[in-house]
Amino acid sequence: MYSASKRLTVFCLCLGSLACNAAPVLRVCADPNNLPYSDLQEKGFENRLATMIAGDLGMQVVYTWFPQRGSFFRKTLDAGKCDVVMGVPSGMRGIDTTAPYYRSGYVFVSRRDRNLNIASLDDPRLHQLRIGIHNLGDTDREAPPVHALTSRGIVSNLVGYNIFGSNLDETDPSSDLIKAVEKGEVDLALVWGPIAGYFARSSPVPLVVLPIEGDSSDPTLPLSFDIAAGVRKEDDMLKQQLDVELQRRRTEIQQLLVSYGIPQLSLPQARTAGY
Amino acid sequence: MHRANRYFVTLVSAALLPAVFGTKAARAQANGSTNNIPGALPGIHLVSPVAAGQWTMPAGDYANTRYSPLDKINTGNVQNLHIAATMSTGIPHGHEGQPLVVNNTIYMVTPFPNNLIAYDITKPGMPQKWIFHPEPDNRAVGVACCDVVNRGASYADGKIIYNTLDDHTVAVDANTGHRVWETQVGDVKLGETTTMAPIVVRNMIFTGISGGELGVRGRLVALDLKSGKISWIAYSTGPDQDTRIGSGFKAFYPKDQGSDQGTKSWTPDQWKVGGGAVWGWISYDPELNLIYYGTGNAGVWNADMRPGDNRWSCTIWARDPETGMAKWAYQVVPHDSWDYDEIMENVLLDMPWKGQMRKLLLHPGRTGFVFVLDRETGEVLSAEKFEPINWANSYNLQTGQPDINKDKRTHFGRYATHICPSSTGAKDFIPSAFSPRTGMLYIPAHNTCMDYEGVAVNYIAGTPYLGASVRMYPGEGGYQGELVAWDVAKAKKAWSIKERELPVYSGVLATGGDLVFYGTMDGWFRAADAHSGKVLWQVKTASGIVGDPITFLGPDGKQYVAIYSGVGGWMGAAALPDVSTDDPYAALGVVGTMKQIKGMTQPGDLLYVFSF
Numbered sequence: 043m044y045s046a047s048k049r050l051t052v053f054c055l056c057l058g059s060l061a062c063n064a065a066p067v068l069r070v071c072a073d074p075n076n077l078p079y080s081d082l083q084e085k086g087f088e089n090r091l092a093t094m095i096a097g098d099l100g101m102q103v104v105y106t107w108f109p110q111r112g113s114f115f116r117k118t119l120d121a122g123k124c125d126v127v128m129g130v131p132s133g134m135r136g137i138d139t140t141a142p143y144y145r146s147g148y149v150f151v152s153r154r155d156r157n158l159n160i161a162s163l164d165d166p167r168l169h170q171l172r173i174g175i176h177n178l179g180d181t182d183r184e185a186p187p188v189h190a191l192t193s194r195g196i197v198s199n200l201v202g203y204n205i206f207g208s209n210l211d212e213t214d215p216s217s218d219l220i221k222a223v224e225k226g227e228v229d230l231a232l233v234w235g236p237i238a239g240y241f242a243r244s245s246p247v248p249l250v251v252l253p254i255e256g257d258s259s260d261p262t263l264p265l266s267f268d269i270a271a272g273v274r275k276e277d278d279m280l281k282q283q284l285d286v287e288l289q290r291r292r293t294e295i296q297q298l299l300v301s302y303g304i305p306q307l308s309l310p311q312a313r314t315a316g317y
Numbered sequence: 318m319h320r321a322n323r324y325f326v327t328l329v330s331a332a333l334l335p336a337v338f339g340t341k342a343a344r345a346q347a348n349g350s351t352n353n354i355p356g357a358l359p360g361i362h363l364v365s366p367v368a369a370g371q372w373t374m375p376a377g378d379y380a381n382t383r384y385s386p387l388d389k390i391n392t393g394n395v396q397n398l399h400i401a402a403t404m405s406t407g408i409p410h411g412h413e414g415q416p417l418v419v420n421n422t423i424y425m426v427t428p429f430p431n432n433l434i435a436y437d438i439t440k441p442g443m444p445q446k447w448i449f450h451p452e453p454d455n456r457a458v459g460v461a462c463c464d465v466v467n468r469g470a471s472y473a474d475g476k477i478i479y480n481t482l483d484d485h486t487v488a489v490d491a492n493t494g495h496r497v498w499e500t501q502v503g504d505v506k507l508g509e510t511t512t513m514a515p516i517v518v519r520n521m522i523f524t525g526i527s528g529g530e531l532g533v534r535g536r537l538v539a540l541d542l543k544s545g546k547i548s549w550i551a552y553s554t555g556p557d558q559d560t561r562i563g564s565g566f567k568a569f570y571p572k573d574q575g576s577d578q579g580t581k582s583w584t585p586d587q588w589k590v591g592g593g594a595v596w597g598w599i600s601y602d603p604e605l606n607l608i609y610y611g612t613g614n615a616g617v618w619n620a621d622m623r624p625g626d627n628r629w630s631c632t633i634w635a636r637d638p639e640t641g642m643a644k645w646a647y648q649v650v651p652h653d654s655w656d657y658d659e660i661m662e663n664v665l666l667d668m669p670w671k672g673q674m675r676k677l678l679l680h681p682g683r684t685g686f687v688f689v690l691d692r693e694t695g696e697v698l699s700a701e702k703f704e705p706i707n708w709a710n711s712y713n714l715q716t717g718q719p720d721i722n723k724d725k726r727t728h729f730g731r732y733a734t735h736i737c738p739s740s741t742g743a744k745d746f747i748p749s750a751f752s753p754r755t756g757m758l759y760i761p762a763h764n765t766c767m768d769y770e771g772v773a774v775n776y777i778a779g780t781p782y783l784g785a786s787v788r789m790y791p792g793e794g795g796y797q798g799e800l801v802a803w804d805v806a807k808a809k810k811a812w813s814i815k816e817r818e819l820p821v822y823s824g825v826l827a828t829g830g831d832l833v834f835y836g837t838m839d840g841w842f843r844a845a846d847a848h849s850g851k852v853l854w855q856v857k858t859a860s861g862i863v864g865d866p867i868t869f870l871g872p873d874g875k876q877y878v879a880i881y882s883g884v885g886g887w888m889g890a891a892a893l894p895d896v897s898t899d900d901p902y903a904a905l906g907v908v909g910t911m912k913q914i915k916g917m918t919q920p921g922d923l924l925y926v927f928s929f
Binding site: 073076078079108109110111112113114129130131132133134135176177178179180181182183184185186188189192193197198200201202204205206207208209210211215216234236237264267269 | 456459460462505506507508529530531532584585586587590614615616617618619620621622624656729773774775776777778779780781782783784785786787
């Protein structure tokens, strides 16, 4: 039950009595306003995943809430305030990741009634259409498929929507881009899969979500990513526990992701520890 | 001749002492009422009264010389300096900026939550008089990029004026410590913060807005001193109406001319989140009646997504203080690809330049060049490297354009190595000082280069991306920082004091005692001979120094020197407990170059005051 990890804190709610009823905790670093992943009401699929895993391990989930902007990892996981981030790309620098539990990719989103059916970065219509993209808030952050567009000279018809929103009080800021497609502000949006799939589902206007085919001019440009749980580098024990759980519960996790509309690509077969 | 001048000044000071400190008028004189500087080199004319006993504005004077003629502490006796008082704020974050000294009171603005503390220097130990708590919005902490710093206040009309991190400019009664007025100048919800020190010119206050990940439209805001009401706003991007360019504007170089350059030099609509944050220092020339300041980088868009020169990011502005209308502008770095904010101080002075008296503006840039401009027109008279840099070879003085090394431009998928300076610059906002007695500009410099090593998988707001993995390291010569003494007339380095391990991240003070004071990131506070660069005195303070030294006279007639000791800020973030030094790319790549800092200093929260 108890994790041997040095970093797990054991809360002791001793109100005057000698015997402490100490419940072990799973300390999760999460964004309070980032559906479909997580929010303060724990309505995100990462919240549900954390609860599922913690339940199996006899732990309570305790959140450290922090917006997932530039200083997120530094101020939460690295600072030791919490011990796991439920979804990070495999091999992300600076942290240790479990084996991935899903793979998704960047997608094109458009209104069904436009009949665009664009899935290729080589589609000549991309030069004319108003294309909405998420601006990631720093000059060094750019979604890989956006690079594919700019390298084809597709620049002036890009319309940026800041992924953090225009205002910190907004709920679901990353959905602004999908709403822009609904309203016709842009003809097409280029979005990371889970965000697109989740918000497109609840759009009042039928939307089409198509995975972007590889970049023909740069086949090595990654447009899809494996997603895993992330822990601090020295936290082997917690990583192993999570790996076991993610494998054991893979069917339920699949159902959870499907229920949130997360567009998935197949994961590679190899699933050894330390992937 | 030099020593005789010093003797003369000391004699005069001694004779005046009883008179000077007996009366209010005398206190006003000690407030820097003179432009004639004892011992100044022939032809050098300072344009605003220097700090000669008090310190009433961030740079000591409007011209940003950070020079004081006080010379009771001098090359002959500085080794006798000892601690006269120490105060702590209790907030272990970067203590940037400097305190004020007015009417025998030290005023200190703390890092967030930006309390204002007044200390009584007439009493032993300089005890606290009062503390003002503005209680700013905590959300500003989550939005601030680079530690929760504050760069100081200005004194005017019986009030201490400063900014709180959450975009409020506040005026506090200097006697009672009560709030007089408070004005919101920006919005934390939009990702804006205010860290800079405002300045006050007559009845006008000037301050700027710092940028953030939400895409901030940088701007300079003018407020009325009495009421705190906003008078005008000059945006850094947008149409001429927003950037306050009108018929009186004349950019010196054709590249900066033409209407609405603040929109036309962008792809459509991107200027709306165009950056150009104003977070550095503002100078003022009382003779020309112009304010000068610089703007930051071009905002949140990747350079490939914003073709064009991106005006008016990385630009030095000259404006009329009353109306805010621009007189001239010079864009230092067109189409910035390296995060080279040019918000550095602009030091104003008149001196002979190539045989002719010119009104100069010295701007030691992030980019590694000392720019010498004619501050009447914006003409670049000289741009020479003060560190070994390679992003550009030179500046063309006819066109104002940098001669950029194309292979040092970085594009997604095509990464450059050994780019010097790194995005932390050959110099950050930390201010230099000028001595009219030596004709030298003392520049706290960095020698840091960077490799864009390719891409690393990263994640933001639930979106994976390939972030450029940036590794920073010391440049050629193997030293990380140095205090550079730059001979302005000769446009070259006279001497420097090198730091092997860490950049020099403190401001500089130059004095009539022919001393330059500065601090190191591991906590040494030093006095060097302003002529030769010989270190004459140093003391190890409790924490790394990222603030700016000041000097003043006490009621006892003694000269004091004061400095904050409390590491932090962008480069100092590596010393703060919540930054892991295992990840060389953490804190925007800075940690790699600073990984040893945790072994060399811990956070601190002190003000040190030195005297005999």
